[in-house]
Amino acid sequence: IRKNGHLEYFHPTAKLDDIGGLDNLKAWLNRRRKAFTQNAKDFGLEYPRGVLLLGLPGTGKSLAAKAVANAWQLPLLRLDMGRIYGGIVGQSEANMRQALQLAEALSPSILWVDEIEKGLSGMQSSGSSDGGTTARVLGSFLTWMQEKEKPVFVVATANNISQLPPELLRKGRVDEIFFVDLPGLNDRQEIIQIHLRNRNRVDEFTEQEIGKLATKSQGFTGAELEEAIKESMFVAFDEGVDLTAEHISGAILNTSPLSKTMHELIDT
Ligand code: ATP
Numbered sequence: 001i002r003k004n005g006h007l008e009y010f011h012p013t014a015k016l017d018d019i020g021g022l023d024n025l026k027a028w029l030n031r032r033r034k035a036f037t038q039n040a041k042d043f044g045l046e047y048p049r050g051v052l053l054l055g056l057p058g059t060g061k062s063l064a065a066k067a068v069a070n071a072w073q074l075p076l077l078r079l080d081m082g083r084i085y086g087g088i089v090g091q092s093e094a095n096m097r098q099a100l101q102l103a104e105a106l107s108p109s110i111l112w113v114d115e116i117e118k119g120l121s122g123m124q125s126s127g128s129s130d131g132g133t134t135a136r137v138l139g140s141f142l143t144w145m146q147e148k149e150k151p152v153f154v155v156a157t158a159n160n161i162s163q164l165p166p167e168l169l170r171k172g173r174v175d176e177i178f179f180v181d182l183p184g185l186n187d188r189q190e191i192i193q194i195h196l197r198n199r200n201r202v203d204e205f206t207e208q209e210i211g212k213l214a215t216k217s218q219g220f221t222g223a224e225l226e227e228a229i230k231e232s233m234f235v236a237f238d239e240g241v242d243l244t245a246e247h248i249s250g251a252i253l254n255t256s257p258l259s260k261t262m263h264e265l266i267d268t
Pocket of ligand 1 (some may be wrong): 018019020021022055056057058059060061062063064157158159183191194221222223224226
């Protein structure tokens with residue numbers, strides 16, 4: 001990983017199979033893969049422009065950005081929109097220009113624009129008195145999205161829908177918008193399986209046990225499920241025994257998922 005403030009360049013190892021649930025997104029990405037080739041261009045197809053992933057933290061949006069780069073065997077450039085602003089006058093615009101130029105120089109490539117709402121909402125710096133910087137950065141990004149000729153596929157991720165500029169949602173900017181929701185029962189089962197598999201533990205559990213754990217973890221995000229599994233492994237290791245479904249179940253019971261906490265805050 002090479003890091004340069006707002007830019008990060010890497011070849012991720014996560015695969016699309018490492019994402020539990022998000023079936024529509026995975027199928028859509030698989031279909032677009034073929035279109036991202038010279039053959040498709042010669043056939044008369046345009047390169048796919050990109051996708052916008054909206055949803056709660058910890059639901060797999062970043063994982064999807066990494067997995068698509070790996071699945072398509074393309075380099076991934078991450079642009080951290082929360083860090084693009086600042087410095088001397090004109091620096092923010094230069095940062096954006098640099099990111100787009102680098103993505104094109106690396107093309108075919110994936111440009112992951114992380115927390116896009118942070119950079120384009122027009123609400124950062126000091127409210128409206130940023131001298132038009134946000135508008136210029138937004139304008140240059142949107143124009144580039146519409147006019148880019150090089151095969152740069154944009155994966156934009158955002159938690160806060162209300163801060164997104166409407167221009168981004170207009171036709172012609174991204175090909176598709178996906179709302180990434182809390183995982184359902186089957187998705188949670190898949191996510192638990194994935195994280196047990198990642199830790200070489202999946203064969204030690206029956207499907208029924210995993211099903212029960214999925215039932216008990218309603219309201220959990222993928223990240224919270226992963227945390228519960230990690231926590232249960234600490235406990236098992238501490239006890240000097242093998243990991244069991246009871247350990248994981250205990251960790252799930254001890255976790256208060258963010259979704260529940262938010263409901264409680266709203267109710268009180
Ligand atoms: P944020 O908006 O906070 O960046 P995010 O939606 O991008 O959140 P991730 O960073 O992808 O969430 O999730 C954190 C970690 O949680 C992932 O690296 C992965 O290990 C696990 N995780 C989250 N969602 C899933 C999922 N659907 N399947 C498998 N693992 C998941």
